[in-house]
Amino acid sequence: xxxxxxDLWVGIFVVGGIAALVMLAMKVxxxxxxxxxxxxxxxxxxxxxxxxKPKASIKSAGVLVGRVTDITLDMDRYEAxxxxxxDSRYHFSKDTSAKILTSGLLGEQYIGLEVGGEEEMLKSGxxxxxxxxxxxxxxxxxxxxxxxxxxxxx
Amino acid sequence: xxxxxxxxxxxxxxxxxxxxxxxxxxxxxSSALVEICDLNFAYDKRPILQGINMTLPKGKLVAIMGxxxxxxxxxxxxxxxxxxxxxxxxxxNGQVVHEQNQDELYAMRRKxxxxxxxxxxxxxxxVYDNVAFQMREHTDLPEELIHDLVMMKLHAVGLRGTxxxxxxxxSGGMARRVALARTVALDPxxxxxxxxxxxxxxxxxxxxxxxxRRLNDALGATSVVVTHDVQESLKIVDYVYFMADxxxxxxxxxxxxxxxxxxxxxQFVHGEMDGPVPFHxxxxxxxxxxxxxx
Amino acid sequence: xxxxxxxxxIGHRAINAVWRIGMATxxxxxxxxxxxxxxxxxxxxxxxxxxxxxxSLIIIIVAGxxxxxxxxxxxxxxxxxxxxxxxxxxxxxLGLVRELGPVVAALLFASxxxxxxxxxxxxxxATEQISAMEMMAVNPIARIVAPRFWAGVISMPxxxxxxxxxxxxxxxxxxxxxxxxxxxxxxxxxxxxxxxREDIMNGVLKSxxxxxxxxxxxxxxGYDAPPTAxxxxxxxxxxxxxxxxxxxxLDFILTAIMFRGx
Numbered sequence: 001x002x003x004x005x006x007d008l009w010v011g012i013f014v015v016g017g018i019a020a021l022v023m024l025a026m027k028v029x030x031x032x033x034x035x036x037x038x039x040x041x042x043x044x045x046x047x048x049x050x051x052x053k054p055k056a057s058i059k060s061a062g063v064l065v066g067r068v069t070d071i072t073l074d075m076d077r078y079e080a081x082x083x084x085x086x087d088s089r090y091h092f093s094k095d096t097s098a099k100i101l102t103s104g105l106l107g108e109q110y111i112g113l114e115v116g117g118e119e120e121m122l123k124s125g126x127x128x129x130x131x132x133x134x135x136x137x138x139x140x141x142x143x144x145x146x147x148x149x150x151x152x153x154x
Numbered sequence: 155x156x157x158x159x160x161x162x163x164x165x166x167x168x169x170x171x172x173x174x175x176x177x178x179x180x181x182x183x184s185s186a187l188v189e190i191c192d193l194n195f196a197y198d199k200r201p202i203l204q205g206i207n208m209t210l211p212k213g214k215l216v217a218i219m220g221x222x223x224x225x226x227x228x229x230x231x232x233x234x235x236x237x238x239x240x241x242x243x244x245x246x247n248g249q250v251v252h253e254q255n256q257d258e259l260y261a262m263r264r265k266x267x268x269x270x271x272x273x274x275x276x277x278x279x280x281v282y283d284n285v286a287f288q289m290r291e292h293t294d295l296p297e298e299l300i301h302d303l304v305m306m307k308l309h310a311v312g313l314r315g316t317x318x319x320x321x322x323x324x325s326g327g328m329a330r331r332v333a334l335a336r337t338v339a340l341d342p343x344x345x346x347x348x349x350x351x352x353x354x355x356x357x358x359x360x361x362x363x364x365x366x367r368r369l370n371d372a373l374g375a376t377s378v379v380v381t382h383d384v385q386e387s388l389k390i391v392d393y394v395y396f397m398a399d400x401x402x403x404x405x406x407x408x409x410x411x412x413x414x415x416x417x418x419x420x421q422f423v424h425g426e427m428d429g430p431v432p433f434h435x436x437x438x439x440x441x442x443x444x445x446x447x448x
Numbered sequence: 449x450x451x452x453x454x455x456x457x458i459g460h461r462a463i464n465a466v467w468r469i470g471m472a473t474x475x476x477x478x479x480x481x482x483x484x485x486x487x488x489x490x491x492x493x494x495x496x497x498x499x500x501x502x503x504s505l506i507i508i509i510v511a512g513x514x515x516x517x518x519x520x521x522x523x524x525x526x527x528x529x530x531x532x533x534x535x536x537x538x539x540x541x542l543g544l545v546r547e548l549g550p551v552v553a554a555l556l557f558a559s560x561x562x563x564x565x566x567x568x569x570x571x572x573x574a575t576e577q578i579s580a581m582e583m584m585a586v587n588p589i590a591r592i593v594a595p596r597f598w599a600g601v602i603s604m605p606x607x608x609x610x611x612x613x614x615x616x617x618x619x620x621x622x623x624x625x626x627x628x629x630x631x632x633x634x635x636x637x638x639x640x641x642x643x644x645r646e647d648i649m650n651g652v653l654k655s656x657x658x659x660x661x662x663x664x665x666x667x668x669x670g671y672d673a674p675p676t677a678x679x680x681x682x683x684x685x686x687x688x689x690x691x692x693x694x695x696x697x698l699d700f701i702l703t704a705i706m707f708r709g710x
Contacts, residue, residue, distance in 0.1 A: 003491070010497045013505065017606025020613035021652070027635070028541045028616055029644040057640060064640070234583050263585035274580035277572070291586050 039066065039085040040124035044098045049080045050134025052100055052109045058084055060113040065090045068111065084111065086122075093118040097130035109134060187212045187344055187376040188233055193242035195228060202228050204400045205242070210344070215370050215377045217387045219422070220397035221431065226380040229397075230346050233378070234268060235259045246344070264292060267342035271349045273333035275321040281308070281332050282317040288339045307335040310372075311365060327358025331365065338369055344376050345369070351383040359383070363390050384423050388412065396422065398431075472668040479597050479667070482590035492595040493602070500561040500596070501603030505610070507556055512544075512611035515552060516618025519543055523619070524627055533629050537638035540619030545642060545651045546707065549612030551699050554658035557604060558691040562666035565596055566687040569670030570680035578671075593671065597663050604659025605652050612651065650706045657698060662691040 046052075049071060058066040066086035074081045086092070095116030102109050122128070188210040195203040202225045210216050218226050231237045232244050235251045244251045246262060254262060275284050285304045289295055295303075308314045311331040321329055330350065337345060347366060351359050367390040370377040381387050388394070388408040396404040396411075396419055404411070404419045411419060421429030437443070486492050523539040569592065572578050581588045616638075623629045642648065666687045673683035 006495060006498050009502045010494050013497065013502045013603070014606065016505075017603075017609055020606070020609040021648075023613045024545060024609060024616075024648050025644050028545065028613075028638055029642045029648050030639050055643060055646075236579070236582065260585040260587075263583055266583065268580070268583040270576045270580050272575065274576040276577055276581075277575070278568075288584050288586070291584070291591070 038088045040088050040122075041069070041083060041085050042122050042124070042126050042128060043081055043083050044128040044131050045074065045077060045079040045081055046098075046100060046131050046133045047079050048133040048136060049082065050100055050102075050109055050136055052082070052111070052134065056108065056110050058086065058111045058113060060090070060092070060115070065113065082111070091121045094120045094122055094126070095130060096122065096128055097132065098128045099132040100134035102135070185212050186210060187247060188378070189245040190229075190232075191242055191245070193229075193232060193244060194240045195225075195232065195237065196240050202400050203232075203239075206397075206400075206402060208395060208402065210376050210378055211393075212376050213370075213374060214392045215367060215379065215390060217379045217381060217391040217394045218397060219382060219384065219387065219394060221422075222382065224397045225400045226397055227348055230268070230348055230378070230380055233344075233346060234263065234266060264340060265343045266346065267337035267340070267344070268346040269330075269333055269337045269348065269350055271352055272326075273321075273329045275324075275329055275333055275336070277321050279321075280317070281313070281319050281321065281324070284321065284332060285317075285336045285339055287336065292340065303339075307339055308332070310338075310369070311335045312361075325358075327354050327361065330354065330358065330362055334362070334365055334369070338373060338375075341373055342375060344378070345373075347377065347379040347381070349381055350379060351381055351386055359386055363387070366390060384425070388423075471672070472664060475668045475671065476664045478589050479594050479664070482587055483594045483598065485587075485590045486595040486598055492591075493598050496595045496599035497603055499564070500557075500599045501606065504557055504560045504603070504607055507560055508553055508607045508611050509614050511552065511556055512549075512614035513618040515548055515611075516540060516544060516615030516620075517622045519548070519615065520619035520622030520627075524623055524629065533623075534633035535637055536619070536623045536629050537634035538641040540623070541616055541638045541642050542647060544612040544615040544619075545647050547699070547703070549615065550608045550651050550655040550658060551695060553608040553611040554604065554655060554662060554695045555692055557600075557607060557659070558662045558666070558695065559688050561600065561603075562662050562687050562691055563684045565600070565663070565666040566670040566673070566684045567680055569593070569596075569667060570673035570675075570683050573671065573673060574675035574677075574680060576675075593667050597667060600663030600666070601656065601659045604662070605655045608655035608658075609652065646707075650702075654699065654702050654706075657702065658695050661694050661698060665691045665694065 052068065052071065054068055054071060056068045057064050058068065066084055068082055069085045070083040072081050072083075073079075084098075092113060093116045095118045097114045097116065099112045099114070100109055101112045116130070186209040188208075190206055190208040193203055193206040194201070206229065208218075208229075218229060220226050228237065232239055233246065233251065235254065238252045243253075247265070249258075249262065251259070251262065275281075276287065279287065282304055285307050286300050289300045289303060304317065305314055308317055311334050313328060313331055313335070316324065316328065316332070321332070324332060334350075345366075350362055350366060354362060363386045366377060366379065369375070379387055379391060388411065391408060393407055394405060394411050395402050398418060404414060404416055406414065411423060414420065414423070418430045420426075421431060427433050519540045520536065523536050523543075524533060527533050527535055527539065569578075572592065578588045578592070581591060620634065624631045624634050669683040669687045669690070670680075673679045
């Protein structure tokens, strides 16, 4: 085979391979939607995070505004410390509340943000003080049974 | 990588009949290019070569003859450094072959050429690329010069017109000639031929035999031909060694060999069925094998 | 004593297997040692990229398309029961990028390019081309084996990426175009769930490892094959069997390391 034809085919092969990788990264993966460089970090304490995992999404009014970067157990408070990285295009007031929510009945868990009324905005390193933990199904059932039992006792 | 200068690239110009002395090779006192002294070799204690002594004088064409499996090819592999002797040594140009390290051995092999039994052309390259292979690997010559050299080598074996073909498109005899052109591509000092006549038609046989002789003389090289084709090789060589079961049983010039009255040589040269080499492989009693009684 | 003989046979096979693994590893080190030449003369690798990479393109693309389409169909049937058809994209993409892309592409590569490599080198050995090269003072590992090795290592991740990309489109075609899953949720859920580093890069890493292993096995079997017709055909079969098993076992190990705890 001619050297030039060979080079051409191998060139097509390599370009095709790179195109497939780029397509996987941008169209299939999250590289196209999520920009790591421009973000700021905040944290919040939850008494129970349920099934929240690192890289879970953070949404406000349903719009993706950031991701959970790290989850640790704080040994002073015995509460989960959740580190969040928020897109620097979006600003939230200091009294924004964070809730752990579930998408759909069996879907994965995410953090929902609800903006408060304060003027001052959250900065990098700040803490969100108003949090609502995940709803744990067992607790819910337990409460329900307890209230039923009380009802019948009355 | 060691660069090959111009003097190493003597050109074969259409195989002009010219003697070896024209190149003014330094005649050493021994004037032997290859010396084999008391060479022994065994595969797993099974002796293949036993006490071989042999000299290949410079400029000469020497044949090693013998039956299949008598150790001829093994001997060639020792000269090329592909095998290490159990004892004894092979000296090439005054250096002991098996004592060289990898780089030195490769440097030594650049001065050798070897034609394999069925040519061993690289099947994924064209005829042209096959002949150009060593020039590209070992020299930094510009492509135009390589082109001219390849054409000269191919012209020398009469196959300039085939340079675009792939080895699979050649006949057996043509492939052997291309392999010959490739073997002499870098003008080696020593050319080894492993069964160059095997499987050739009578015309190709004569052509290849003639080429071996003429290339040897034109290049001023030393050649060694391992073969069992008696008639063709007796026509072209200067000296003959006969081997059987790993030892040299006879040697001499072609005329001496033809006239020899030793049983083995006589049987071999004249191709007789029975003699010192028996027709029957040793076996038990024939009658017993056929379950005959009495 | 048949029991003793059986145990002896097992012992013999075990020793033989360990010995071959050791020899293949030594061969791998030799390839790396003699790789300098193939990078200095990159056209040697390009020539092999053609016969390993480009020639495997069609089988990879067709297989990827069909695997993606089957995933789309089966995934839809399963997800429908839980009312979460919108997660079809996630399922197709993760299945392909993490597992099926690297593994199936490597299996196809082993049977398409690996067996061809073994047969080619085995035949070169049987026809004394390798001995001839050695006699020409050219190291056959540097000249024949190393370029093929690097071509295999380079082309495998590309082939796996193409397999996955085409497969995602196959899943999209069946799920969205044919069945009618919502296009927006197909892509957006996929993008939310597939992480570039965690999933895609680990998939690429997997295929890189598989490419290395398959090529080394194929080249070693070819280089080690007895120089006869049966020897070469046996070596070709061994290449496909050994490398397929190696791919699947390594896949388990790599998956356990990469995706544990997520």
